[in-house]
Amino acid sequence: MTSTKDISAHKGVWVFIEQFEGKLTQSTLSLEILGEARKLADKLETELTAVLLGENLADTAAELIQYGADKVLVGDAPVLANYRTELYTDIICKEAEERKPDILLVGASATGRDLAPRISFRLHTGCTADCTELDIDDDKKILVSTRPAFGGNVMATILCPDHRPQMSTVREGVMDVPVKDASRTGEIIILDITAKEEDARVKILEVKKHEAASVNIQEAIRVVSAGMGACTGECFDSLKTLAKELNAEIGGTRPVFESGRIPHEVQIGQTGKTVRPELYLAVGISGTVQHTTGMSNSKTVVAINKDPNAEIFKFAHYGIVGDAKAVVPELIDQLKAAKG
Amino acid sequence: MKIIVCIKQVPDVTEVKWDENGSLIRTGLPSIINPNDQNAIEAALVLKEEKGAEVTVISMGPPQVEEALREALAMGCDNAVLLTDRKFGGADCWATAYTLGLAVKKLGGCDLIFCGVEAMDGNTAQVGPEIADFLDLPLLSYAEDIKVGDGTVTIHQNLGDVTRVIEGPMPALVTCEKELNEPRIPRMDLVFSCFDKEIMVMGIDDLEGELANFGLKGSPTRLRKVFSPKRAKAQVEFLEGTPKESSQKLVEKLQEINAI
16 A cells, blocks of 8 residues: 655546457547546646557557547556456556556446456545546645435535545546547557466456447437336337437436336436437436436426426426326327428 | 355435425435345355355444344344444545455455445445455456355356456455345344344454544545535426427427427
């Protein structure tokens, strides 16, 4: 464990980049963080470093510079091809102890949430999990991380004042993917990887890629979202028709997922996905913070709920007070009529 | 085989209510064993039945955490350890993992440590992996299936995009997912006898740690503020009338802003 002394020697913002088979993952989470980290590094007038571990990474490393990194630390070896907690932790901790970053950001993916705590324990530093907002305190020049807390019912702002690097994991879908700039230049640093296969205590016996989800709700332009108030009788079926009519994807709240009506891939909220579509139509959703955490940045929000005091109306631009069962079929008819 | 299960008593945050000013009412929430930790207990009890094991459940928190430990005994755990001390208060993930890790050492170690993936109130999923690092154990996280072989533990690990089968040597730390099993309800006969069992209590003096690493003082993170999430800036415009009329208005509005 490192001591807490001399934090002034720590400089620069690091981002751990996830890869799959040498390429950037299908999820844009790592790039979203890289884009946000670029802003933080600019505020601190410091360098942005991407940390990339895997195998056959030359093209991906160059791409990260185009996405905003000043430096890329590359650990390229067969033993790193598949993510393994301990090997990755060992390398990142060793580099961090030598190079002393001020901030280290990791995705709040399954991999990132496995890796980040192990690094933070070993470096004896704080890690704020699942952040939805990052900023720099103008006076103290330290990282200010905001995350949902208490089951997503409140937001908490957390600092790591006396330990370095300041670590956070970041939720998917809350930050923008940066624009690629082919003219950017930077430095690629190849790390000397000494780890061997026999050093890994945990062996990977099998890797099964999940079948790609048929819908990526985070890319949907329009989302029709169901709460339990839209699940009585045939109401849920008519929601599907409404979604089709709007050319929208269908999502929903945690209770609707738990009732088996929607898969987890399209559950929206604290324990599901964060979406920012052009149009978000919330039907029969009361608007618990658990849910609104995942949709409050949508461009236009429409809420249909029979309770005029429902929380969801505080997030909505347009509201209809009424029973989903009665309103949804009418809305389908009106949309059809409008199309002529 | 010795198995230690780390559990947390949590307020049932799915039951949260707000007062008329929109402030969270934190008091009066029922306390439960964190759901993922119930899966961890169940996994340990299944191994106990299949292979024979001594299952010890440990928890850090205020004295009332005893209730959660008694419930774990009533489910079938053999021993319970309560880590309670004012100086443990205000611990973040780092200091919590440090305290639990020291307790595991004090208990003489074990073959397997089971934790839930995450707690339903904090949702950080950090304490399990941090204990693994403290004790230098292989970490097998997000287990949806656990098999114990000859000196090894093999799990199905749900990593989001992929599911992996991974294997590590024991001792090891495993974090348990909801999909792993269906936690049993406490047995009636054990509910009565669990009150006769002694719960081992440990405080800061019982653990051989550095004082500066416990509780709030030992926590690298600091809470700056807690607030209710920001509301959408736009004021809601209610579209009134019969379902037909309000639907018609909505379609017009959405056409105006080119949302459809």
